Amino acid sequence: MVVYLMRNNILTKKLAKISGTIQAKEQDGCVWLTGKVSTWDESVRAGMLAAGNLKKRATVVNNIEVTDEPLTPPCLPAFSDNALEGEKPDVLVIGGGVTGCAVARELSRYDIKILLVEKEHDVALHASSRNDGMVHVGIDLHKGTKKYHYNMRGNAMYGEVCHELGVAFERPGQYLCFASRLLKPVLYLSLAYWKYMGISGVRVLGKKELMRLERNLAKDLSCALYFPSGGVVCPYNLTIAYAENAVQNGARVMLDTAVTGMSVDGGTITKVRTNRGAIYPRVVINAAGVFAEDIAGMAKDRFYSIHPRKGANAILDSKYSGFVASTNISKLGKLPAKTHSKGGGIVRTVHGNLLIGPDAHETNEREDFATEAASIRTSFEKFRATSAVLHESQIITYFTGVRAPTYEEDFVVCKGKRTRNLVHAAGIQSPGLTAAPAIAVDVARFAVEILEGGKSNSANENTPRPLAESPVTIRKNENFNPLRVPIPHLAKLEIDDRQKLIAQNPDYGVIVCRCEEVSRGEILDSLRRPLPCDTIDGVKRRVRPGMGRCQGGFCGPLVLQLIAREKGITPDAVCKSGAGSEVLFGPTKGGAV
Numbered sequence: 336m337v338v339y340l341m342r343n344n345i346l347t348k349k350l351a352k353i354s355g356t357i358q359a360k361e362q363d364g365c366v367w368l369t370g371k372v373s374t375w376d377e378s379v380r381a382g383m384l385a386a387g388n389l390k391k392r393a394t395v396v397n398n399i400e401v402t403d404e405p406l407t408p409p410c411l412p413a414f415s416d417n418a419l420e421g422e423k424p425d426v427l428v429i430g431g432g433v434t435g436c437a438v439a440r441e442l443s444r445y446d447i448k449i450l451l452v453e454k455e456h457d458v459a460l461h462a463s464s465r466n467d468g469m470v471h472v473g474i475d476l477h478k479g480t481k482k483y484h485y486n487m488r489g490n491a492m493y494g495e496v497c498h499e500l501g502v503a504f505e506r507p508g509q510y511l512c513f514a515s516r517l518l519k520p521v522l523y524l525s526l527a528y529w530k531y532m533g534i535s536g537v538r539v540l541g542k543k544e545l546m547r548l549e550r551n552l553a554k555d556l557s558c559a560l561y562f563p564s565g566g567v568v569c570p571y572n573l574t575i576a577y578a579e580n581a582v583q584n585g586a587r588v589m590l591d592t593a594v595t596g597m598s599v600d601g602g603t604i605t606k607v608r609t610n611r612g613a614i615y616p617r618v619v620i621n622a623a624g625v626f627a628e629d630i631a632g633m634a635k636d637r638f639y640s641i642h643p644r645k646g647a648n649a650i651l652d653s654k655y656s657g658f659v660a661s662t663n664i665s666k667l668g669k670l671p672a673k674t675h676s677k678g679g680g681i682v683r684t685v686h687g688n689l690l691i692g693p694d695a696h697e698t699n700e701r702e703d704f705a706t707e708a709a710s711i712r713t714s715f716e717k718f719r720a721t722s723a724v725l726h727e728s729q730i731i732t733y734f735t736g737v738r739a740p741t742y743e744e745d746f747v748v749c750k751g752k753r754t755r756n757l758v759h760a761a762g763i764q765s766p767g768l769t770a771a772p773a774i775a776v777d778v779a780r781f782a783v784e785i786l787e788g789g790k791s792n793s794a795n796e797n798t799p800r801p802l803a804e805s806p807v808t809i810r811k812n813e814n815f816n817p818l819r820v821p822i823p824h825l826a827k828l829e830i831d832d833r834q835k836l837i838a839q840n841p842d843y844g845v846i847v848c849r850c851e852e853v854s855r856g857e858i859l860d861s862l863r864r865p866l867p868c869d870t871i872d873g874v875k876r877r878v879r880p881g882m883g884r885c886q887g888g889f890c891g892p893l894v895l896q897l898i899a900r901e902k903g904i905t906p907d908a909v910c911k912s913g914a915g916s917e918v919l920f921g922p923t924k925g926g927a928v
């Protein structure tokens with residue numbers, strides 16, 4: 336049943352088909368949905384229907400109560416203290432994903448006080464470590480959207496950013512394969528479209544060339560489009576590198592720190608409450624991923640809704656990496672259709688593993704990273720049509736991430752609409768990793784404009800800017816150093832260079848992880864970086880012990896001992912990923928741990 340508050344008959348008719356009570360009202364450029372339904376899927380369906388009937392630039396805010404499957408609240412750190420009480424940063428960044436960390440690094444080019452808070456025990460624990468690592472071409476995007484704009488700009492920035500940050504990045508290109516030979520002339524016609532879309536160097540490949548370049552493809556594939564701008568990066572290495580370079584340039588990163596509330600006075604955030612005390616920032620950046628809508632609500636600037644969407648990937652043993660030469664291969668029966676998912680594919684990571692997936696499911700559980708067997712099975716069945724050599728026995732592990740789309744399926748990158756000292760970097764679903772370098776440049780610029788008392792995005796453009804009594808100029812950070820020195824990865828070095836490093840530091844000569852060939856020296860390096868790291872997963876994501884076939888079965892206890900020794904704690908205090916994830920329960924056979 337629907338209460339007709341809108342004059343939009345089409346929408347109201349469509350909403351009437353959903354069981355429950357739904358009201359739709361247009362106000363302040365938003366369609367507000369209220370009412371009651373029993374399942375999360377019904378609420379999402381209503382949001383999508385509203386989005387499908389929006390006027391240009393309008394957005395959907397979904398306030399429908401879901402009785403049986405409500406949206407889960409955030410998991411918060413289990414402790415509180417006063418470590419941040421009274422802090423007055425110029426800019427507070429909320430969220431240590433790739434967006435927040437890239438923003439903090441961009442901001443560190445300026446002579447300002449930056450504080451990034453992340454509720455987890457490390458950066459990149461949500462979507463920013465649970466993705467495919469593809470630097471997208473932008474095949475499925477539409478001109479005029481923020482996704483398109485930031486994807487294209489971000490993709491072009493990757494070479495330089497990764498060079499500066501010492502992060503591995505490759506650009507082997509991407510294939511879109513087709514089974515029907517009849518499509519080949521259409522693919523030639525499509526070249527004009529790709530040019531119009533600003534995607535350069537696209538080529539049509541016939542069967543012979545395709546099979547020469549990718550010898551493990553299914554034999555029924557007859558032609559393909561090749562996009563040379565497709566790249567691949569390690570998403571958590573990049574996020575960590577951004578955070579480390581920000582810290583190196585003066586930013587402060589506080590982990591285990593959750594924003595729990597705000598005071599907003601006359602359209603200005605005056606106080607931000609956390610589990611570690613109250614903070615008084617001049618500008619707040621909302622880069623909170625699936626929780627960005629909650630932060631927008633706290634800041635009294637909620638004009639979009641996030642509906643979390645889960646996706647799972649299987650990781651294959653690196654010994655099968657030779658199966659695929661490009662970044663990503665996927666097969667389409669027909670030309671790309673309008674879709675909210677990139678459809679997944681086979682991705683070869685910079686570390687030489689293949690990823691198979693991801694799929695896409697709406698979920699009310701924003702931090703449910705459990706992987707369903709059915710997801711992996713479906714992806715395998717789907718992509719076996721692209722390469723028949725794939726087999727589930729090649730899987731070493733899997734992971735699940737949760738995307739953060741808005742109902743408009745576009746990014747929200749702008750200054751606050753009603754709240755003056757706020758910048759949103761929200762709705763950053765895929766291709767958010769690709770877009771992050773470009774989003775960060777704009778978000779940092781918005782923050783600096785607000786600090787300087789500059790242009791407003793708020794409803795009333797004449798509203799005086801509150802932050803600077805008179806316009807001020809924010810100076811550049813004269814000591815900004817864009818270069819970050821990475822931890823050497825000995826397994827990738829030439830033998831002479833390896834020997835030199837071992838001669839300087841014998842710890843590099845002791846292999847701890849046999850699968851990934853990681854030395855004791857690299858593990859100790861990971862524990863001594865500008866961004867604190869003291870967990871087994873933290874070390875694993877920085878230098879890869881435990882990422883191989885045995886998944887840490889051999890090296891796990893050795894890594895644990897190294898952490899305990901380096902941090903001066905007992906082995907039973909070492910955690911897998913953060914407080915409450917201690918690995919050891921107590922001594923065996925009466926011995927001391």
Ligand SMILES: Cc1cc2nc3c(=O)[nH]c(=O)nc-3n(C[C@H](O)[C@H](O)[C@H](O)COP(=O)(O)OP(=O)(O)OC[C@H]3O[C@@H](n4cnc5c(N)ncnc54)[C@H](O)[C@@H]3O)c2cc1C
Nearest residue numbers: 430432433434454463466469594624646736766767768769
């Ligand atoms: C399965 C999957 C595959 C993908 N593949 C690709 C791909 O190949 N290429 C691509 O470009 N993109 C891809 N993406 C999208 C990409 O991963 C995201 O767009 C990107 O990681 C978003 O980064 P973020 O920093 O905005 O959000 P997140 O990484 O989610 O970070 C948000 C952070 O905010 C923190 N936070 C939330 N609330 C609070 C609070 N109250 N206080 C303090 N901290 C808080 C969270 O703990 C979290 O760490 C994929 C996503 C998924 C799920």
